[in-house]
Every structure is written in C-alpha cells, then in structure tokens.
C-alpha cells in the first residue's frame with residue numbers, strides 16, 4: 001500500500017497539535033496524520049494529552065478510567081514503555097489518555113520540573129520512532145505546556161469560521177514564552193485550515209486573513225468539512241481505514257505529504 005512518490009523526509013520529529021480553542025480539529029488532525037504517517041512506513045507514536053481522550057477513542061481504545069494512561073507517566077513516573085500500546089493500524093503506537101488526566105493539571109503544579117515531565121519521558125524512547133505526534137487539550141495549561149516543551153514543532157489547526165483568529169494572539173504568545181523560557185528549539189511548523197466549506201463565502205475571507213497572519217506558514221492543503229471525517233471516530237478508525245476515497249481522507253493524505261516534505265526542507 002506504500003506510495004513511493006512521497007519524499008522520505010527528516011526522521012525523528014516531535015510535533016504538538018495545539019490550539020486552546022475547542023473543536024477546531026486537533027484530534028481529527030492528530031489521528032489522521034499519524035495514520036497516514038504509519039501508512040507511508042514511518043514508525044509513529046501518538047501521545048494523547050487531552051483528558052477528553054478523543055484521539056484514544058478515535059483509534060479504537062476505550063477511554064475507561066481504569067486503564068493506565070499518560071497520567072501514570074506524568075504523575076506516577078511509571079515507565080513509558082509499559083504504557084505504550086500498539087494500535088490495529090500499521091506502524092502506529094499510542095500512549096492513551098484517560099479521564100484521570102483531568103486532575104493532572106492541579107497535581108503537576110507542586111511537582112518538580114513540572115513543565116518537563118513529558119519531555120523527560122519521551123526522551124527515553126524517541127529514538128524508537130520517526131514521528132511523535134502530541135494531541136493537546138483545548139487549554140494553555142500545564143498539559144499543553146508539557147507538550148510544547150517536549151516538541152520541536154507545533155501545528156496549529158484553525159477552523160474556517162468567523163472567529164477563527166480570536167485567541168490566536170494568546171496562543172502565539174504562549175509559544176513565544178515557551179521558546180524563551182523552556183524550549184528554544186520550538187518552531188511553528190504551520191497553520192492548518194480545517195472544516196472548510198466552499199459554499200460559505202466567509203470561509204474564503206477567513207482563509208485570506210489567516211494567510212496574512214501566518215504569511216508563508218499556512219499549509220497548502222485545506223481540510224474540507226466532510227461528514228465522513230466526523231463519523232470515523234465512532235468506529236474507532238482513522239479515515240484511511242473507514243473511507244479512504246472520501247474528500248476528507250484525500251485531504252489528510254495530502255496534508256501528511258506536506259508535513260513529510262516540509263520536514264526534509266527544514267533539514268536541507
């Protein structure tokens with residue numbers, strides 16, 4: 001099933017998918033990007049840092065609270081290897097989330113090196129994977145800070161809607177602060193426009209505003225609003241294994257190629 005036209009990019013990339021705004025497509029992007037990275041032969045790990053556990057359930061794992069999760073790594077210091085699970089999809093592994101993680105924001109506050117818990121855990125295993133993709137919760141608290149401290153890059157999904165740019169200043173400021181204080185390596189890989197509906201004139205307007213805001217750092221691929229993308233998680237499958245020919249699938253496939261190609265440009 002491999003597509004040999006894809007440029008083999010830079011290995012060992014850690015990418016956070018972040019936007020504190022809820023429902024903009026972070027988990028949909030994390031699940032489908034990782035599935036296509038696996039499909040293209042890259043050994044990939046998805047880390048679910050959101051107590052809502054949407055990427056965990058979207059990959060067919062029950063999000064019941066008794067299963068061990070990223071919580072046990074961040075708070076109890078358990079071994080990352082013991083918590084990592086293989087998914088049913090090729091080359092794709094997961095560190096699942098659970099509702100317990102909701103308490104982690106508060107529990108982390110008093111812990112040592114609280115911003116680096118994820119970075120330290122990932123540091124023990126990052127040589128095993130080509131890509132590590134971190135799905136962030138819709139907040140700029142310690143869970144997202146842990147993700148941004150561990151990552152080399154951040155992808156920002158932006159929903160094509162009227163208030164799309166609202167809150168972006170706050171997000172970019174947080175990224176700047178993380179870069180200055182915690183992780184000088186962090187780069188914005190790009191903004192990804194999601195849920196684009198060509199019938200809505202507004203979408204075009206939002207797109208041009210986002211392009212102005214991020215200049216060249218907007219992915220060429222635009223993810224359309226596509227009902228198949230919203231159905232797939234209830235079957236516990238990435239779109240590639242649910243409806244690989246639908247518009248949403250083709251868009252996430254193109255987006256994944258862009259991510260891979262941009263990585264190889266970054267390293268020359």
Ligand SMILES: Nc1ncnc2c1ncn2[C@@H]1O[C@H](COP(=O)(O)OP(=O)(O)OP(=O)(O)O)[C@@H](O)[C@H]1O
Pocket residue numbers: 021022023024025026027028029050052054136137138194195196223224225226227229230231233248
């Ligand atoms: N391109 C799309 N077309 C149609 N529906 C979509 C699309 N992308 C995401 N959705 C749906 O929109 C909802 C929000 O998407 P998603 O969960 O990916 O956003 P999120 O940013 O992770 O949300 P949260 O901030 O709550 O974590 C979900 O029901 C998802 O299935």
Ligand SMILES: [Mg+2]
Pocket residue numbers: 026027028050054055135136137
């Ligand atoms: Mg989510």
